[in-house]
Amino acid sequence: xxxxxxxAGRGPFTxxxxxxxARMVDVSxxxxxxRTATATGFVRLSAGCVSALRQGDVPKGDALAVARIAGxxxxxxxxxxxxxxxxxxxxxxxxxxxxxDAGVAVTAVVRTADRTGVEMxxxxxxxxxxLALIDMVKALDPAAVIxxxxxxxxxxxKTGTWRRDG
Numbered sequence: 001x002x003x004x005x006x007x008a009g010r011g012p013f014t015x016x017x018x019x020x021x022a023r024m025v026d027v028s029x030x031x032x033x034x035r036t037a038t039a040t041g042f043v044r045l046s047a048g049c050v051s052a053l054r055q056g057d058v059p060k061g062d063a064l065a066v067a068r069i070a071g072x073x074x075x076x077x078x079x080x081x082x083x084x085x086x087x088x089x090x091x092x093x094x095x096x097x098x099x100x101d102a103g104v105a106v107t108a109v110v111r112t113a114d115r116t117g118v119e120m121x122x123x124x125x126x127x128x129x130x131l132a133l134i135d136m137v138k139a140l141d142p143a144a145v146i147x148x149x150x151x152x153x154x155x156x157x158k159t160g161t162w163r164r165d166g
Contacts, residue, residue, distance in 0.1 A: 015084050024084050030115040035156030038109045039122035041149035043130045045103040049141035053099050063136035064097045067106070067129040071095035074128025075110050075121040082124070088114040090121060095129050103144075106130055119151050 017023045045053075052058050060066075072093045079087040092111035097104050108125035110118040130146035137144060153163045 022084060024086065025116075027086060027115040030158070032113055032115055033156045034111070034113050035117045035154070036109065036111045037117060037119040037122035037154045038107065038152045039119070039126045039150065040108075040152050041106045041126040041130055042102075042147045043104045043106065043133050044145045044147055045137065046141045046143065047101075049137050049144070050099060050101060050103065052140055053104070053137070058137055059139060060136045063133055064099070064104070066136055067097055067104075067133040068095045070132030071106070071108055071125040071129030075108065075118075075125035077128075078121045078124040082120050085120045086116050088112055088116060088118070088121075090118065093121070093125060095125055097129065097133070104133060106133075117154055117157055119154050123149060123151060 014025045015022055053063060056062070072095055074081075075090060075093045075095075079085045090110060090112055092109070094109045096107045098107075106126045106129050108122045108129070110122040110125060112118050126149050127146065130149070134144045134146065150164065153161070155161045
């Protein structure tokens with residue numbers, strides 16, 4: 001089995017050992033640095049569900065508050081959910097939800113001072129916030145969909161800052 005990243009020009013896959021078996025990368029030699037990641041996603045909802053959110057008429061209660069807390073908890077649980085993700089100290093997690101005409105925009109910003117990045121924690125925060133929101137509104141909109149979960153920016157570490165184009 002080849003461990004070269006096809007066409008990426010980045011050398012061996014870091015999460016595979018010499019025999020091709022999955023492994024957790026040893027980051028102990030890396031420098032500690034402040035690292036952040038911002039991820040976004042969108043929960044598409046019906047007009048009626050959006051109206052209920054805006055009016056505070058969701059039968060289960062404050063769906064946005066529940067989703068915000070769930071997103072924060074999700075970030076903290078990332079290494080339990082993503083097998084090769086390092087357990088790291090999170091120094092800040094913010095999750096914001098903005099009701100729009102077509103649904104709810106979710107943004108998570110995660111910050112640490114550690115040896116590895118927090119992109120997976122930010123993505124997990126957005127995903128879990130979206131799941132919690134759907135759980136809160138599923139009686140109003142059983143067709144709700146989570147879309148476009150993606151990293152928008154990451155800072156820190158050896159590679160510095162990366163931002164999504166467009």
